[in-house]
Amino acid sequence: AEPPVTPVQMITAFENVFGVHKGERRNHTKGSCATGEFVGLDAAQPYTRSALFSGQTLPVIARFSLGGGNPQSPDTAKSARSMSLQFTLPEGQLHHMAMLNIPISGAATPQTFFDDLVAKAPDATTGQPDPELIKAFKATHPDSLPLAEYLTTYMPPSSWANSRYYGVHTFKFINSDDKTSLVRWRFEPQDGVQDLTEEQRQQLPANFLDQRLIDRLEQGPVRWNMILSLGVEGDPETNATLLWPSHREEVTVGTLTLTTATAQKGAACETINFDPLIMTDGIAPTDDPVLLFRSPAYAVSFGKRLSGQ
Numbered sequence: 001a002e003p004p005v006t007p008v009q010m011i012t013a014f015e016n017v018f019g020v021h022k023g024e025r026r027n028h029t030k031g032s033c034a035t036g037e038f039v040g041l042d043a044a045q046p047y048t049r050s051a052l053f054s055g056q057t058l059p060v061i062a063r064f065s066l067g068g069g070n071p072q073s074p075d076t077a078k079s080a081r082s083m084s085l086q087f088t089l090p091e092g093q094l095h096h097m098a099m100l101n102i103p104i105s106g107a108a109t110p111q112t113f114f115d116d117l118v119a120k121a122p123d124a125t126t127g128q129p130d131p132e133l134i135k136a137f138k139a140t141h142p143d144s145l146p147l148a149e150y151l152t153t154y155m156p157p158s159s160w161a162n163s164r165y166y167g168v169h170t171f172k173f174i175n176s177d178d179k180t181s182l183v184r185w186r187f188e189p190q191d192g193v194q195d196l197t198e199e200q201r202q203q204l205p206a207n208f209l210d211q212r213l214i215d216r217l218e219q220g221p222v223r224w225n226m227i228l229s230l231g232v233e234g235d236p237e238t239n240a241t242l243l244w245p246s247h248r249e250e251v252t253v254g255t256l257t258l259t260t261a262t263a264q265k266g267a268a269c270e271t272i273n274f275d276p277l278i279m280t281d282g283i284a285p286t287d288d289p290v291l292l293f294r295s296p297a298y299a300v301s302f303g304k305r306l307s308g309q
């Protein structure tokens, strides 16, 4: 068997697909910054002792982005959208969430994620990805198929404020009696979910998402409810390509309020590494190998971009 893919090899694979954009993230490159606050609810306390849900108002730095390493990707592209959050807790500890508007991952393992990038890299002679390699990737990686199926009907959102954002992975919530619950979470927009129509997608310019958020914030703050889904015995724990059944018990555990939005250059979110393993006591990762691999991969990208590479 081949040795497992390393974080450095993974970042090189991104660079082979998208090129190197000096000083920029190797994935989710195009983005913008926002700020606001989060207030957690007591309703979370049966599941977690995390200080996120103490009821205190916590400052948040947010980043919105498009999936992929192309800094010029149009806002109409049928790629993932994301919202990343950095919460500052009363004692100064940080908590990160880096979420997608798509509820599932395209890979159950880092190896599938890597093989996907290798299959999509432009061919040296044609400058285009080789369709045969992409076909072969799909045939040999059944864990990539649920996302491929999901994307056949996918439409990107009409604004950052009209999108859900999912934590995607399963996480452990640990309460004050040390009892662990398996949970997934999402942020549900109080403005409602609104996707683009195909006609809008054809007509809109390459850049409209950031301005729409700035315009929306002139009318007042934008809010999302944080919703927990509670897993039951047998729900997928370490494989984020698989949805849970839709009728799992749900609990509203907090409200995110965003009040300002700015370009990413020079703003606070630009130099944050939204490492999903930066978590406060009371929330812990599962053994999902993709979740665990994200942290060292983001560190390689972060190190490069901060040093101007």
Ligand code: HEM
Binding pocket: 010, 024, 025, 026, 027, 028, 031, 063, 064, 065, 082, 083, 084, 098, 099, 100, 105, 109, 110, 113, 166, 167, 168, 169, 240, 272, 273, 274, 290, 293, 294, 297, 298, 301, 302, 305
């Ligand atoms: C092995 C699988 C994955 C790899 C190798 C990977 C790689 C990366 C890299 C290199 C970055 C840029 C990091 C930086 O320079 O700050 C990034 C950003 C991001 N990734 Fe992943 N990723 C993976 C899986 C996922 C999954 C499953 C999700 C689903 C939630 C996700 C969500 C995000 C988000 C939201 C960002 C943007 C963070 C920000 O705003 O700075 N990634 N990813």
